[in-house]
Amino acid sequence: MPTTTEAGEKDPAAAADGRGGPRRRWRSSVLPRHLSLAVLGLLAVTVVMETTGSFANSQLASMAYLGIAAGGLTVLTGLNGQLSLGHGAFMAVGAYTTALFLDGEPPALPLPVVLAAATLVTLLVGAVVGVAAARLHGPYIAGATLALAVAVPGVVLHFERLGGEQGLGVRMPETPVWVLDAAYFVTGSELDPTKYVAYIGWAALVVTYVLLANLMRGRVGRTWRAVRDDEVAAEIAGIHLGRARVLAFVVSTACAGLAGAVMAMAVRITAPSGFSLTLSLTLLSAVVLGGLGSLTGALIGSALLTFLPHLVTGLGTDAGLTDVRAAELAPAVYGLTMILVILVAPAGITGTLRNLWRRRRGVA
C-alpha cells in the first residue's frame, strides 16, 4: 500500500543537518512509487485472498470498505483538521445510490460505472454539506456532521423507494465471463461472488489510496496542512480557507461514497440500521487507532476493527466461554484497546512507530 503519511516523517535521515549534511533529493515524480506500492499491495491481497476461505474473504471485503472510508476521513481530519462524525451518512448515500443503480435485470450500468456514479453522487452531496461546514469551526463542524449521521438513517425511512426499515436488497450482477476466465487463469481456482466483491473492494481501495497519496504529497496536501496549522498565516500566504476546506471535505466524502458502494455489494443489503452513528464512530476510531493523517494508519485501523472482534470472540470460546459471553468480550477488548492507544500512544500506531524510529535516529 502507499505509505504516504505526514510531513514530519519524510526521510528523517535528511534532517540530520549540518552544512554538508545529506541533501534530500526531491523525487521527480511520486506516481511511479505509489503505483509500484499499489501493485505490490494488490499482489499481497491476491495471495491472501486465494489462501483463505470464504469467511475471511468477506472479512477482507469489509476491511476494504472501512479502509476506503477511513482513508478519506484521515485526510479530512488528520491533514485538514476537520472532525467529521458523519461519514457513515455519506457511506449511506453511496450505498443507496449503488443499490438503486444495480436494481434491474440486467443492471442498467456496468459495475465500474455504478461505483463511479455512487462516488459522484456522494461527492455532490458532500460539496453541499462542505460549503455549509466551511462556515463553521472546530466543534461546530463535528456537531453538524453528527447531526447528519443521526438524521440520515431517519430520513431514509420516509422514502418508500428506499425500502424503509427493511432497506433495499442489492443485486450483484453476474460476474462477467472474462473475469471468471481471467481469475481461473491467474489463480487456478474458481472465483465465487464473495471473492469477486472482495477483489472489487480492494481494487477500489488501491486506486483510492494512490490518488489520496498523490494529493497528500503535493501542493494540495500542503495547502490542507497549512490551513490546519495556522489559518491566518495560510490566508496571508494566498490560500482561500473556504475553498481548501470544501475541497478536503469533498475529497473525503467521495471516498465515503465509494466505500458505501463497496459496502452495499459486500453486505448485499442497504438498510438504515447499517448506517447508524456507530459506523461513523467506527471510522473515526480506525483513523485514531492507526494514527491521524496516515493512510497506512487508516488501513491498520480498519484491519484491527475488522479482525479484532472475531479474533477476540474466537479466543473467548477457546478459553471455554459460552458463545454469548465470548461475543460480549469483543466490545470490551475493543474499548480497552482504544483507551490504551489514547493513553499510551496518542499519536496512533503509525505515529508512535514514527516517533520511536525518529528517536532512535536521534532526531528531534
Place this chain on the structure above:
Amino acid sequence: MSPPTTATTERTDHDGGPPALFSITGVSVRFGGVRALSEVSLDVAPRQVLGVIGPNGAGKTTLFNVACGFVRPDSGRLLWKGEELTGLRPHRLASLGIGRTLQGLGLFDRMTVLENVMVGAGRHARTGFASALFGLGRGARDDAALAARARRTLAGLGVERYADRLPGSLPYPVRKRVALARALVGEPELLLLDEPAGGLAGDEMAELGELIRGLTDRMAVMLVEHHMDLVMSVCDDITVLDFGRVIARGGPDEVRRDPAVVAAYLGEEVGGKAGGKAGEGAGERAGREQRGTGE
C-alpha cells in the same frame, strides 16, 4: 465597500515624488467604543522603507490588518498601484504582490521548514488539482520548482540547512527567518513586517536591519517596530500613530525631534540607547491590551 471618502489628506511627503505603490487614504476603524484608527492616510513609494511607530495600542497592527483585508475599515480607501482595492480578502494579497509577516510567528508547526516556505510560494505554482490527483509529471515538476525556489530563499537568509526540520525544534531567531522567508518567497512588491525584531538580540537586530535595507532593491517595506534604533536606521520615512491618529510623519530626524512624538512617548528619548524600546514603558497605556487578528 463604498465608504464616504472624506480624505483629510494632510500628507507632507511624496508631493511630486514617485507615484505611490500603496496608499491608505482616510481610513477609520472602530472596535466598539475604541477608535483604533481615525482618518489615517499614508503612502508607500516603490522600494521605500516606511516605518510605522507608536506606543502600544496605537493602532499599528490594526493598520496592517486593514491593509491585508482582515479588518474592513469603517471608512477610507486602499489603493494598490493606483487602483482601488475594494472588498480586499487576505488570500488575495499574495497574488497582488503583497507579503506580510505576523506579529507572532504563525509558522505551520507540523510542516517542515521547507514546506512552510513552499506554502508561501503558491503564487508561482502553475499546476492544479488534477495533476496533483493523478500524480502527473507536470505537477511533480512544478512542485520541484517550488521547492527549489523555497530553498533559494532559505539560503538567501542563511537558514537553508534547517530545511527539513520542524519549526518547533529551532531557535527563535531561526524561526523568525523562516517566517520572513515564507513572506519573501512569493516575491512581493510590498512587504509588511509586524515587529520583525521582537525577541532578537542586539547583533541579530543589526543583521535584520541590513537585511531589510537589502530588500529595497526589489520591494517596498512597511515596518512596524518598537525598537527605535532599528526604525531610525532603516526607514526612509516614518509615520507616527498615537491613539489611532497620525501625529507626525517625515524622515527619521524630523520625527525624532517632533514635539508631538516626544510627548506621545512620555518624554522617553526617541531613538535612544541600544535596544531602547520606546513606548513599552508608557504606563498610561498599559491597560490597552491588543487583540489584533492573527496574533
